[in-house]
Structures are given as structure tokens and as C-alpha cells.
Amino acid sequence: MLHIKNLHARVEEKPILKGVDLTVNPGEVHAIMGPNGSGKSTLANIIAGRSDYEVTAGSIDFQGEDIVEMSPEERAQAGIFLAFQYPVEIPGVSNTYFLRAALNAIRKSRGEEELDSLKFLGLIKEKIKSLEFDAAMLNRSVNEGFSGGEKKRNEILQMAVLEPKLCVMDETDSGLDIDALRVVADGVNALRSSERGFLVITHYQRLLNYIVPDYVHVLMGGQIVKSGGKELALEMEERGYGWLEEAIGAGR
Amino acid sequence: MMDTIAQIQSDLAGITFDPSAWPSLRESRERAFQSHKTLGIPTLKDEEWKYTNLREIREDSYKIGQYVALQRDEVSSYLLEDLDPIRLVFVNGHFHLELSSSPSVPGLTFSTLANGVPSELGLLQKIEENTFAALNHATFADGAVVRIAKNTKIERPIMVLNMAVADVDRTVYCAPRTMIIAETGAEATIIESYASVGSRTTFTNAATEIFAGPNTRLEVVKIQGEGLQARHIANVEIKQQADSYLDHFNIAFGGAFTRNDINAFLDGSNISSRIDGVVVVGAEQHCDNHTRLDHAFPNCNSFEVYKHVLSGRSTTVFNGKIYVHQDAQKTDAKQTNQAILLSPEATMNSKPQLEIFADDVKCTHGATVGQLDSMPQFYLQSRGIPKDEAESLLIYAFAAEVLEKISHPGLRDLLEAKLFAKLAADREA
Ligand SMILES: Nc1ncnc2c1ncn2[C@@H]1O[C@H](COP(=O)(O)OP(=O)(O)OP(=O)(O)O)[C@@H](O)[C@H]1O
Ligand SMILES: [Mg+2]
Numbered sequence: 001m002l003h004i005k006n007l008h009a010r011v012e013e014k015p016i017l018k019g020v021d022l023t024v025n026p027g028e029v030h031a032i033m034g035p036n037g038s039g040k041s042t043l044a045n046i047i048a049g050r051s052d053y054e055v056t057a058g059s060i061d062f063q064g065e066d067i068v069e070m071s072p073e074e075r076a077q078a079g080i081f082l083a084f085q086y087p088v089e090i091p092g093v094s095n096t097y098f099l100r101a102a103l104n105a106i107r108k109s110r111g112e113e114e115l116d117s118l119k120f121l122g123l124i125k126e127k128i129k130s131l132e133f134d135a136a137m138l139n140r141s142v143n144e145g146f147s148g149g150e151k152k153r154n155e156i157l158q159m160a161v162l163e164p165k166l167c168v169m170d171e172t173d174s175g176l177d178i179d180a181l182r183v184v185a186d187g188v189n190a191l192r193s194s195e196r197g198f199l200v201i202t203h204y205q206r207l208l209n210y211i212v213p214d215y216v217h218v219l220m221g222g223q224i225v226k227s228g229g230k231e232l233a234l235e236m237e238e239r240g241y242g243w244l245e246e247a248i249g250a251g252r
Numbered sequence: 253m254m255d256t257i258a259q260i261q262s263d264l265a266g267i268t269f270d271p272s273a274w275p276s277l278r279e280s281r282e283r284a285f286q287s288h289k290t291l292g293i294p295t296l297k298d299e300e301w302k303y304t305n306l307r308e309i310r311e312d313s314y315k316i317g318q319y320v321a322l323q324r325d326e327v328s329s330y331l332l333e334d335l336d337p338i339r340l341v342f343v344n345g346h347f348h349l350e351l352s353s354s355p356s357v358p359g360l361t362f363s364t365l366a367n368g369v370p371s372e373l374g375l376l377q378k379i380e381e382n383t384f385a386a387l388n389h390a391t392f393a394d395g396a397v398v399r400i401a402k403n404t405k406i407e408r409p410i411m412v413l414n415m416a417v418a419d420v421d422r423t424v425y426c427a428p429r430t431m432i433i434a435e436t437g438a439e440a441t442i443i444e445s446y447a448s449v450g451s452r453t454t455f456t457n458a459a460t461e462i463f464a465g466p467n468t469r470l471e472v473v474k475i476q477g478e479g480l481q482a483r484h485i486a487n488v489e490i491k492q493q494a495d496s497y498l499d500h501f502n503i504a505f506g507g508a509f510t511r512n513d514i515n516a517f518l519d520g521s522n523i524s525s526r527i528d529g530v531v532v533v534g535a536e537q538h539c540d541n542h543t544r545l546d547h548a549f550p551n552c553n554s555f556e557v558y559k560h561v562l563s564g565r566s567t568t569v570f571n572g573k574i575y576v577h578q579d580a581q582k583t584d585a586k587q588t589n590q591a592i593l594l595s596p597e598a599t600m601n602s603k604p605q606l607e608i609f610a611d612d613v614k615c616t617h618g619a620t621v622g623q624l625d626s627m628p629q630f631y632l633q634s635r636g637i638p639k640d641e642a643e644s645l646l647i648y649a650f651a652a653e654v655l656e657k658i659s660h661p662g663l664r665d666l667l668e669a670k671l672f673a674k675l676a677a678d679r680e681a
Contacts, residue, residue, distance in 0.1 A: 048634045049633070050630050052626070071633065072630060073634075073636050075634075076633070076635055077349035077636050081634075081635075087631075088630075089628075090626045090628045090632070090646070092648070092649025092653065093648075098632070098645075100633035101632075101641070105636040105638060106636040109636065162635065162636070228600060
């Protein structure tokens, strides 16, 4: 469903992605690991359509369509979802209002009927129950004053409500306590299906015990330098990135 | 004869003084008109009019507004029927009986000046200093009187709607006058709404006096909803007495040219004053808000929040004065003025003025002018919300700090809807 070919991108004249190739098929879970500053969030944000990043070469196909020129909302409506590494606070907009506006925007784009607040509340009730989400947070402003872990849970709640086809999760595990990690992972696993693809960015193999990936990739210096099965994550955790860097250096 | 005409002619061509009207007010009206003539029409050299050019108003010629028998369907969107208000409607300053609905409500006197001039009329307006307040006093045709009796709480919103109706050949002038008198312990929500009909320009020169007696609780919402060709000057004078709470909302979306002077004198202790504004302008609109808070007694607080949203080539002015008099110890005054510029060609002029003569006070002011942040915008879009809608939502959130304070839920919803509609219209313009 997602085909990234030779993707080059820069931000403020600084090249960050230097030829990324990645394919995610429906039903697959791909994990991306890599050192700080290697370009993981850049890749995630580019998939979601953030305009601060300029794609200078390559292509991103989603369900057979090149999405590079598409607006963020068009991508979301097509089924792409990014769980942010740093979810944004929006004072003055209630979480419920925001969730309903998002869901209805997506439904509308598909020619589906918009949900009134009553129907929406019915739907959201179910979701917050399974995610053990504190209902009081629905009436608060989006992410405002949420703890780090609460923000991450809120991302997953949005994902559960919007039911995207491609879920890109940028370090959703960072900041979650051990119990929250399991709840979030259960939520993600509940969403796993043969039609849905996942791109899970993480620093820690621990998450991958819960959300078991089909593939693991290592992004370094703006390129995917190594790909493998779930055992690659274990290896990275054990050995760190230094050896890979040396190995690549030696290969050049 | 020539002499007489010169005597009754304002500097604004076509606006004349009728000495025979309102015999009981003859002395104060003549004095007001003389004052207006002496003060003349201010220029940009006048510090109070530095950013607001009255040239178009000065050079136009006028026709005094007459009664027009407006039909309900011409004004239905302004009647706010959904809120089920108690309502007085004036057309070009003249009372319109059929559009009004003033059932008898215990404790509420809701009437016109023609039915009886309250003794408070003119006590607050500064006709010696303010040329437009003076002109209003000399030229009003009629006006609204809202008197809420002691310890009465009025549940339904009270509304005074002033319609300006344009004419084909000349600018119509009208001088709406509103008196709001809340006696000890009274409580109410009052909507003072201005709107216009017709494509030619109109000039509304409004004056409002608000007497908030001891221990009253008032919410006064002024809506400038006139058309995009209308000109509007309003002088709002508020006097608050001990232990009262008053929130004045200045909702300014309409008008080509708008100037509001909103002054509150805190004439007692333990007063809470809220002076709030939401200004949304686009295209060539100009909106100037001057506010002044006078803290004269100890232990009062005032919180002022003004929010401006500008697009197109619009301009706004905010001038907020806070005077803390010598006796006003333990004053807590906070002023915040914020603007979002949606267009590089829009301009905001801002001038806070704090003058403090007491030593034990807390007085702060802050002003910010900026653009919408890109991250919240991206966050909303990344959830499928279209760009324009995301922008409106963020602007709504920006204005919500003020709008959310409106206690009447129906009115709050209505203003929110109006805000979204105005933002959409400004985007089209
Ligand atoms: N707006 C920006 N302006 C300048 N540099 C930027 C900008 N955004 C990202 N970068 C730089 O791009 C590089 C890649 O950043 P990115 O956030 O993609 O890293 P990451 O792999 O997600 O790191 P982490 O593991 O720390 O989250 C970093 O060097 C970062 O400083
Ligand atoms: Mg990152």
C-alpha cells in the first residue's frame, strides 16, 4: 500500500533523507529504528504531508497514487495517520470537538454521513473503555497540560477513532509507563488486520515484544542501511549502532 | 435667518440641530450642540485619533435618518428569535413597534425615551470633551431605556437592536441612544446590537450609558454587525458601584469604519470589571477600540482581554488606558491585547497606557501580534480537517478565551457561528 522510492528530502536547505526505499503491504508491521537525528521523524512527517520538509527527489505512492503533492488533510482522508512524537497542544479546542471534527471531515470526504454528537459519544465511549482512557480528558483542550504519557494515549485514541489504513507511529512508546505501554500495544494489536499497515518508529525493542513486527529497518544518515526480521531489533538493542556505522563505512 | 442656520448646522454637512425637539432637555441639548461645534471633527493630529482618519466622515454629506417601516423578513437574522429575547428595535434611531417584543416582565422597565426620559440621561456622557457624544446628545431621535429594579434577575436576554437603513442619494445619519440602569442587586444579560440594511453607507453615532448599581451582576454584549460599507462611532460610558460585577463584550465584525470608546468608572470598592473584545475584520475594514478603566476606590479588580483577527488590508487600533487613582489601593488590573494577522497587508496599532497613582497595586499589561502557528494547523490537517476549517478552528480557539465567558449559552453559540461565518467571508474577500 505504501511504496517509497529513492526519497530525498531537506529542511531549510539541509538534506536529511538521502534515498529512502521502503514498501509496506497491507497487514504488515514495519519497525524503524535508528539513532537520534537520523531522519525517522522527518520520514514520518513527510508521509503525513508536513510542508516544512521539501521532497527533492523520489516518490511516495499510497494505494497506487503519488501523494507528494497532496495536502495533509487529503492524505488523512485517504487513510494515512501519524501518531506524533510530540503531540501538539491546542488550547481552546476541546478534545471531543476535535475528534468529532476529524472523524466527520474524513467521513464527509468519503461521502459518508456525518455523526451527530450523540452518535459520536456512543462511539467514543467504547473506544475510551478499551484504551482505559480517562473520560475527563475528552472535555479538556487538545493535549493541553496532558502528561507525556497522556498525550501518547490520546494519539492512539485518535487512531482508534479514525481507523486509518496506514498507521505511522513515531515513538509512541516513549513516555509511557509499563502498564500504559501494554494498554497502548493492546489497542494497536486490536487494530491489526489484513487491510491495515503499520510503520512503528521506536528506540526500544521492548515495544516490539508487544507489537511484533514483520520487518525491522535501521535508518541511519538518511538511508535505510539494514533491514531484517524481528530479531534485528534484538541485535540492535544488544550491539548499538556503532558497529553498523563501521560496517557501512568499511563497505564504502 | 442665515445666522440661525449657521447656528444649527454641524460641521458635518446635512446634520442639523432641532432646538424644538425634546423641550425638557433643551438646555443640555443646546449645550451639547455648542460643545460639538466648538470641538469640531478631530484630525490625525489629535492624539486620541492618531490612527483613525475621520476625513471620509468629515467630507461626506448627510441626511438625518427617518423612520422606515422595515418588514420582519428584511431583518429576521438580526432579531435573534432563537434566544427568545425581550427586544426593542430602532430604525435609524426611531422606535419600531412591530419588530419589538417587550412583554411585561416584573421588575423590568423596558421602554423608549419618548415614553419618559430617565433622570440619569446624560450623567455619564462627556459632552464637554467628546464631540461625537455631544453630537449624539444633540441629535438623538429616540432611545432605549432598560431599567432593572432592585434585586431582580432577568432570565431572558434583553436586546436593543439598532438598524441603520441606507438611502439612495446620501449617507443616512442616526444617533442611537441607550440607557441601561441596573438597581441594587439586579442581574441581567443585555445585547446591544447594531446592523444595517442597504448598499450605500450609513453613519451611526451611538451613545450608551450603563449604570451598574451596588451588588449588580451585568453582562452587556455589544455587537457591531453593520454592513461592510457602514460607519460607526460608539461612546459607551459605564459606571459601576460597590460590589458589582460587569462584563462588557465588544464583538466587532461589521462596518467599514468603527470606533468604539468604552470607558468604565469603578465608583466604589470590591468591584469586578471585565472589558472584553473580539474584533474580526477583513478587506478594507478599520476598527478602533479605545478603552479606559478608572480605578477610584480600593480593592477592585479589572481584567481586560481584547482579541483581534485581521485579514486582507484591514487595520485595527487598540488603545487601553488604566488609571489607578491615589485612593485605589489593592487594585488588581490586568490588560491583555492579542492579534493574529492572517495577511501581511493587515495592520494592528496597539497602545497600552497605565497611569498609576497608588502604591499598593498589581497592574500588568501584555500585547502580542503574530501569525497562526504552523504546528497546530498541521496537526489538525493531519487528522483530515481541511486547511480553511483548521484555520477557523484555531482562530475560534484564540477568540474562545473571551467568547466562552459569555454566560448565556444560546448567545455564545450564536456568536461562535457568526465568527465562523465572518472568517469564511473574509477568506472569500
Ligand atoms: N525544522 C528543522 N530545521 C532544522 N533542522 C531540522 C528541522 N527538523 C529536523 N531537523 C534536523 O533533521 C535531522 C533529523 O531529525 P529527525 O527529527 O527526523 O530525527 P529522528 O531520527 O526522528 O531523531 P529522534 O530519534 O531524536 O527523534 C536532525 O538533525 C534535526 O536537527
Ligand atoms: Mg524523532
